[in-house]
Amino acid sequence: MKAVVCGASGGIGQPLSLLLKASPLIDELALFDVVGTPGVTADLSHISSVAKVTGYLKEDDGLRKALTGADVVVIPAGVPRKPGMTRDDLFNINAGIVRDLITGVAETCPKAFILVISNPVNSTVPIAAEVMKKAGVFDPKRLFGVTTLDVVRAETFVQEITEEKDPSKTVIPVIGGHSGETIVPLFSMAKPAVDIPADKLGPLVKRVQFGGDEVVQAKGGAGSATLSMAYAGYRFTRSVIKAVKGEKGIIEPSYVYLPGVEGGDAIAKEVGVDFFSVPIELGPSGAESAQNVLSSVSSEEKQLLEVCKRDLKGSIDKGVGFVTTSPGAK
Ligand SMILES: NC(=O)c1ccc[n+]([C@@H]2O[C@H](COP(=O)([O-])OP(=O)(O)OC[C@H]3O[C@@H](n4cnc5c(N)ncnc54)[C@H](O)[C@@H]3O)[C@@H](O)[C@H]2O)c1
Numbered sequence: 001m002k003a004v005v006c007g008a009s010g011g012i013g014q015p016l017s018l019l020l021k022a023s024p025l026i027d028e029l030a031l032f033d034v035v036g037t038p039g040v041t042a043d044l045s046h047i048s049s050v051a052k053v054t055g056y057l058k059e060d061d062g063l064r065k066a067l068t069g070a071d072v073v074v075i076p077a078g079v080p081r082k083p084g085m086t087r088d089d090l091f092n093i094n095a096g097i098v099r100d101l102i103t104g105v106a107e108t109c110p111k112a113f114i115l116v117i118s119n120p121v122n123s124t125v126p127i128a129a130e131v132m133k134k135a136g137v138f139d140p141k142r143l144f145g146v147t148t149l150d151v152v153r154a155e156t157f158v159q160e161i162t163e164e165k166d167p168s169k170t171v172i173p174v175i176g177g178h179s180g181e182t183i184v185p186l187f188s189m190a191k192p193a194v195d196i197p198a199d200k201l202g203p204l205v206k207r208v209q210f211g212g213d214e215v216v217q218a219k220g221g222a223g224s225a226t227l228s229m230a231y232a233g234y235r236f237t238r239s240v241i242k243a244v245k246g247e248k249g250i251i252e253p254s255y256v257y258l259p260g261v262e263g264g265d266a267i268a269k270e271v272g273v274d275f276f277s278v279p280i281e282l283g284p285s286g287a288e289s290a291q292n293v294l295s296s297v298s299s300e301e302k303q304l305l306e307v308c309k310r311d312l313k314g315s316i317d318k319g320v321g322f323v324t325t326s327p328g329a330k
């Protein structure tokens, strides 16, 4: 199992690479970034775990070397937000970064599972899909937008109400996209069920939707969530790898191209957009099936979904348009 981290020297990239290096599920870990990988690689390579670590910069065909033989490619490359910015404000820089990295994946390891963390996820995943389509190698079951941090936040924030000792034991589907009101936590479907007083539900939902802003404000210009994202990114990567290795019954919400996933076409028609996060059953070929949870949502959640669908459409069109109307990826 070879995993590659693109953006490995960054705020997310370093702790994510540490967690992957410590995982016994991974035999080879390749680190790619435009700066800093020699140091990060040397440092991680002293850890006495299974994975063999290699590092690459852009020079000397580094991206191709890093991606050769990759099974999983995780992408936290790109700029983070500062206070006052939206994720969409990152589009102008990050769209090109993601396009170029995915072009490398399409050329070097088209069968790899691709996990996109770079923001705005609502647009960068459609960009990745279009680049893969253009190259004739798009497999929707292998492309994931990582929305796990929203799930992790929902689990964590609801604990204030449930007072459960281990917050990760409460399963809460979070659907939609990964930005403000496109994030729709379904507390009505929590397992085990949670009893949330009416006056607390609205603020709880808002906190999950705008949890990213909390961290951006607290860091005061020094970036956005990195450590919690590394944890979430690792958790999702581990689930994909375990499922690929044959473990059954692994379900994780993820932002995918629904028409290409079993059961997803009907959901896409219902929500009116093709890219959307729902709980996905993972398996050896990636996204095995999409779970339609829409019929079970509460009336409050239905209203949240209306706003979500409206906001998502523009972000998806922007991502698709970036590839279809640009003169072509490098
Ligand atoms: N999906 C999520 O839930 C989520 C959560 C947190 C952050 N993010 C996003 O993740 C991205 C990274 O955040 P960060 O805090 O790690 O930022 P960072 O600036 O600390 O790190 C980004 C890294 O990407 C590298 N990079 C830039 N261009 C590159 C290229 N062409 N190829 C390879 N590497 C390149 C940089 O050198 C840097 O090391 C941001 O876009 C941020 O918004 C997403």
Ligand SMILES: O=C(O)C[C@H](O)C(=O)O
Binding pocket: 080, 081, 087, 119, 149, 211, 212, 213, 215, 216, 224, 225
């Ligand atoms: O808020 C951000 O910009 C980073 C990330 O998307 C998050 O949710 O923390």
